[in-house]
Amino acid sequence: MATTSNMFMYSLSLLPPSAITQACLGTFSGKRQQEIVIAQGSRLTLLRPDATAAKVHTVLSHDVFGIIRCLSSFRLAGSLKDYIIVGSDSGRITILEYIPAQNRFNRVHLETFGKSGVRRVIPGQYLACDPKGRACFIASVEKNKLVYVLNRNAQAELTISSPLEAHRPHTLVYALAALDVGYENPIFACLEVDYGESDQDPTGKAFEEIEKQLVYYELDLGLNHVVRKWSEPVARSSNLLFSVAGGTDGPSGVLVCSEDSVSYKHMNRSTHRVPIPRRKGVCEDPNRRRMIISGVMHKMRGAFFFLLQSEDGDLFKVTLEYENGEVNKLKIKYFDTVAISTSLCILKSGFLFVAAEGGDHQFYQFEKLGDDDEEAEFTSDNYTNDMLEEVKPEYFKPRPLENLVLVESLPSLNPMLDAKVENLSDDDAPQIYALCGQGARSSFRVMRHGLETTEIVASELPGIPNAVWTTKIRADDEYDAYIILSFTNGTLVLSIGETVEEVTDTGFLSSAATIAVQQLGEDSLIQVHPKGIRHIHADKRVDEWPVPQHRTIVAASTNARQVAVALSSGEIVYFELGFDGQLAEYEEKKEMSGNVTALSLGEIPEGRLRSSFLAVGCDDSTVRVLSLDPDSTLESKSVQALTSPPSSLCIMYMPDTSTGSTTKDTLYLHIGLFSGVYLRTVLDTVTGELTDTRTRFLGLKQVRLFKVMCEGKPAILALSLKPWLGYTQAGAASTGGQGFMLTPLIYEGLEWGWTFSSEQCPEGMVGIQGQNLRIFTIENLAQSVQQESVPLSYTPRKMLKHPDYPVFYTIEADANTLAPITRQKLISEAANGETEELPPDVFGYPRAEGHWASCIRVIDPISKETLQKIELEENEAAFSIAAVNFESQDNETFLVVGTAKDLQLTPRKASCGYIHIYRFDNNGRELEFIHKTQTPDPPMALLAFQGRLLAGIGKNLRIYELGMKQLLRKAQGVVASTFITGLQTQGSRIIVSDAQESVTYVVYKYQDNAFVPFCDDMVPRYTTCTTMVDYETTAGGDKFGNLWIVRCPQKASDEADDVSGNYLIQEKQYLQGAPNRLNLMAHFYPQDIPTSIQKTQLVGGGRDLLVWTGLMGTIGILVPFVGREEVDFFQTLEGHLRQEDPPLAGRDHLIYRSYYVPVKGVIDGDLCERYTLLSYDKRQKIAAELDRSVREMDRKIADMRSRVAF
């Protein structure tokens, strides 16, 4: 069977792709608020911009398991709610609506029109909806165009017609727009080229004469068919269409954007045309023509305008002057410069959302509309309206933002070009270091898993406290009044007010350490200290309960009506608050089997008098649950054996998704052990049974647990080496899953923690770290990965970590960009004093055909700064990097960088390549240039190999030795068929990845000084990244978005390393390749293009797994399964989920994951995690099929993630 493999991996994405393919505006919830739907790879995400807080919230993210290619929103006349149409690779058109009550997308219609997959003639590339919501037009790049009529039936439900065809063979479509024609028949405009004739004409004359046409397709609603109504030739370079407001709002028609000009066109109307202004500046090429890459029309109170963006990122405001439907003038002026976008959305509340092509997405607020500034405006009166002629160029000077203000950035890793998982800051989990971004907006990012904290206070105390509490004075107080600090021999009370100061008249005993503090009943306080319990009444009257002789209190737990203390003799004394406001002792003491280490009472459930359970932890490694009901007080209910004595216990209610009801919380017992393990078990509220224990190792230090509040919900603060927070996340946007999450805080390790609530900080926490008192808050529970970045100059290509020190080296290169030296030269030549350069991170670099700008950079990832930057000169661009220790130089390590000179990408050509050698100085923090060596082709892969340098130069593999003046070639062999893009090694084995032909296993024979390819692949994989999983196995990714694992047959592997005889060299080729073939072990299509893959661990004490990063910003993992049983379980679950939760856009999940090659040996964890999002009935049904309970299922799925990653 094709799907069985003896290797099984579980694929999970840790971070979803952050690139936005398209963004679309609408009011999807049906409330008057505008929302944005974005397509991110296979995910459909709903964003809700909050105008008052100037923030963008992610409301819902849904993985549709398909390639989303286009989005459009429409609204039926008279309705308040917008629907979403999705064009994907499913060969179907999908209409979705958002259901706010359930926070999910509902599929209204799914109509099949063609084969699945992204094909030339299957519609799905272009999509447009009639502005009145009466029809939609979906087209492919070539030939096929379909029109669907949208309507509503008697029940006011949306209906969709069968498709009307408007096919034209041999016709390519460049752009599509739906005209605004009011309530007349819907018209769609296309930019088309007919290549039929040029295909038949051998002279090439027809090709020369090809015209680009603007074509109107009219849907005749009466006759129910589509006609090609009008066509007119437009400029050959036209690329985009924007529809102009029509009906009562404007003159209707389209804007045709071409290279260098924007024109207004409409049937039976005159054409108006304006140039796209070019940038003025000494470094700018005055002859470079710009094109419009995206734009948006905005209507407001009878007026409308366009914002069009050129490929430099400059926004132009385009307005029309019209009278009685006849346009008189078209005007264009420079507006502002923002990031190059894939989509622009203007919100009615005055915001601009920019979905950036590379780097963070931006959310701007309009300050002005650029109406009365001094910017030059160009009107169509001065230019020829013949679109086939050239337009006179105009110029403007770019300037910093004037009309827009940046209010928020949405972090995006797209495009992510390389990444490494390393632990450089001595945390318990490693960080991910990544290269992101394009051009001058690039960055080096450090990502760590954890919740962001904001520190409010950090103050040093006179001694080292061992505990801290805050308390209110009365039960109905809103905020805390005291901070109580316990030291080894005393207690300090601070009052919280305008300032925090010591108070002495509180009634607290200050001469002893404190064990617990509690606000009791209505208005009294208690302090538990080793010698007794002090009950402080509102009138400062004090009742003291003394401990029996020769004993002390070792542990205590309190709530608003109950107190339980454990004595050093192992007895438990229980008190309850009587109706007279006095603490009443329960006459019997409960004797425990060992010394008590921890106690927990839990909160009193609403409407009850007492918490009915007391959890007792003893040093014989057990937890016992005792009943506190009046008729069975202190009777043992259940026992749980542990691996180590418990150090802390906490009973609390938390929201739970594993039960059917959404309103009822579940009672949990949280257990922290001295060994650093944290357990969470469900406590049955009736029987006191402990079930469903989940375990997590937090760090090599005893765990202390505290109940805190976060975002209005109860959460648990678990302190070990690091502080962790356990909380319930409903519909977590990042993972798609939901349920209980345990995430570290990015904060100092704490000894003790407690809640803190004051007027300035209603939901804070207070903690002790050494001698310091710290007060902090937790920012955003939805964002559990934090990013920090170092700006880079150009598109990063690769990076390297110093073999010994925490220093990174990046190589960056940008094509068609002026190098800084050339820019300086141009600036100094321009004698008119124009020297100012615009900040490139906003405005980009001046471009010039055939020029490369490139640099090598040294980065300190701890302090996040650039230590050194070496600009490359003479049109060289760096593409490969390695640290090589040369045996001949006493094993000194050098930095080796491979560059290409005058590289041209299509067709690929370079005048030569170079290998630069740099010496590491000052622990790798500085580089010193030594020499460079010319190579015939650019070296695209470098590697340290047996004390020498191994370089992949074109098809050749070479070994170099370091000489005084240059590198000395020692060995060479042709091993690849296109060019070598990557090298991996173990022993004498070299894994060579080729740009097109997958990987080849090569052995270097030292005696013969020869490279012998002995095993290669039978599938052409356009390899982007590889890593050796073991000596025989390689994991890699390719340019089409596949992940695969291949393995060399054992026999071939053994033979290759056979030292005796050189029969391998004589061995015959098999089918014009190496003598052996690799076996495919696993294959998976994640859609995103893998750019790096690494075998590593992600959590302390976790198993080895494969971490891969994708171009669009995905971070994913492949986890090997241990047992066959697990595999069977997840395979069955996957099967059920495909049935019960079919992908939203109509793509078959199995076929999607088998896009290029049938999926093999990989289980889709992202699909499995959707289990937790199903309705309870469906979950129960699937659980029953698998003979398990819903809770068990949830746990198994959650464990797969939490055991190895976050």
Add this chain to the structure above:
Amino acid sequence: MADKLRATQQLEQLQARFVGTGHADTTKFEWTSNIQRDSLASYIGHPPLLGYMAVGMGESRERLRVRFIEKMIQPVGKPPEKEE
């Protein structure tokens, strides 16, 4: 004979519906043009692939998209002279 006719009809139908369906006399020019056009349409249609090329070449996606469609007009050069 009827079978043959039906087969021809079916083939013609396929050719009409699916651009690029070959026939007995497919020339090298038609065949290679087809492959190139299919590839180019696939580059445009897969957003990550278009992004990958745009990043590598330092161009905007839109310019690359237009360039690829432009290339689809005559992907492999002029058609060969017809032999009568």
